[in-house]
Amino acid sequence: MDEMDFTQAVVRTRVLETRLLSRAIIDRMVEAEDIDEVIRILRETEYAQSIEGLARAEEYEKILSAELKRVYETMYDITEEKVVVDLLALKYDYHNLKVLVKEKFLQRDLKDIYIPIGTTDFQQLKTDYLSGNLKSMDSRFIKALDAVIADFEETKDPQRIELILDRYYFRHLYELAEGTEVSLFMDYVRDLIDLTNIRTLIRLKKQGKDIKFLEEALIPDGNISIENIVLSLNDSVDIIMNKFERYNVGPRVRKGLESYQQTGRLSAFEIEMDDYITDLNRQSKFIMFGPEPVFAYVVAKETEIKILRIIMVSKLNKLSPDTIRERLRDLYV
CATH class of the missing domain: 1.10.132.50 (ATP synthase (C/AC39) subunit, domain 3)
Incomplete structure (x- = not known):
């Protein structure tokens, strides 16, 4: 690039x-x-x-x-x-895929929560999915849909729709970022995965879920290994904060989890997630040439x-x- x-x-x-x-x-x-x-x-x-x-x-x-x-x-x-914008638009594609699949399997009208944004034309995406004509669809979308459909037919568990499509979304996102060879974009994806995984860890820990459930919910390709996060399931929040402090997201994780300890809510952690991404991009103000400011x-x-x-x-x-x-x-x- x-x-x-x-x-x-x-x-x-x-x-x-x-x-x-x-x-x-x-x-x-x-x-x-x-x-x-x-x-x-x-x-x-x-x-x-x-x-x-x-x-x-x-x-x-x-x-x-x-x-x-x-x-x-x-x-x-x-x-x-276009890939520079695709990196941020892609989440809407996968959001819409989730809605499409849920509408079909749960027999519910969810048209009000579609978002007409994405790397591909939303109406075309919907038409292709409903007609079963997937030839023009991105092959990664097809793989994601095949996986989630097969899983639902086996488990009948609608919660797994989100879990599976999130995993495919982050894999797709990682591939897009990797293809640009832009360090900011790789940092964005890896750090976002770390923040998402730590939030998942805390949420499932609070719900009393087991290691197997956590392993299935975690996203690969972050800076923090899945094994490291899985082994933290039985750790205290204080130990978790200390364990991940050396990573890029460490200071924000600590701040968010300190608020979580006080309130029992993850909303403050999610604010820290958003603020970390904003901080990460502030360096772009000083870049005169390149994709980062866009x-x-x-x-x-x-x-x-x-x-x-x-x-x-x-x-x-x-x-x-x-x-x-x-x-x-x-x-x-």
């Missing part, structure tokens, strides 16, 4: 970065009286176009979905190397949209500004 191929894309990305919501704007929304005031503040930003035609503030998800879709369309448009901008926008969703849900539930702040992620800006 030639970093000079991204010259124009980086220039355009730098312009887009100036439109990211500032801390001051986020603070105004946190302090806003209600969700209607939040919407009024958003009208002053680049979200104004997405807000057009909104009938009720409670339909805020339409704004966020439209903005996310717009961001991906824009970034695919400005970069010739990737980092999409990460920043996804985080921004997540923050807006938290604020809006909180306003609908009449939570205090202090409570809202506890739930927010770090901004890229």
Whole structure:
């Protein structure tokens, strides 16, 4: 991947970065009286176009979905190397595959949770799956679907749909990152796997699951070996924090697990996961040529949209500004 191929894309990305919501704007929304005031503040930003035609503030998800879709369309448009955006869009493909499989096997209408974003056209993906015509589908999607269908026919366990497709997603993601030979992308994937596996470890430990269940749930290809994580199942949280401290994710893991010890909830750990990914991408601000700024901008926008969703849900539930702040992620800006 030639970093000079991204010259124009980086220039355009730098312009887009100036439109990211500032801390001051986020603070105004946190302090806003209600969700209607939040919407009024958003009208002053680049979200104004997405807000057009909104009938009720409670339909805020339409704004966020439209903005996310717009961001991906824009970034695919400005970069010739689509894989840079694919690395972040891929999770939506696998999300949609999960929904498709669940709709079929559970006989439920789940159309409201499809996400029309991905590395491939969502409608085509759905049409191919429902028709059984998979020839045009990515071979890795086909393998994932074959595996999850075979497993469900044998076990009839819908929980394993997520588990199996997550494993195929991360394998697919790792292959994409490896093919770019960009260190940031490999760090992103390996560290994300580590964070995901440690979260899984703590969740299953809390649920009293056994080692066999944990082994099946863990994702390979992280910096921390699966064996090391499996052997931690019976360790205390303090020992787990110390054991993984030397890895890239160690400081964030410690901070998240300290909060978990105090509250018994993994929500704080998940905030640390998101903040770690934001921190990882901050170095891209200083890169003049290369794919990293494009990737980092999409990460920043996804985080921004997540923050807006938290604020809006909180306003609908009449939570205090202090409570809202506890739930927010770090901004890229």
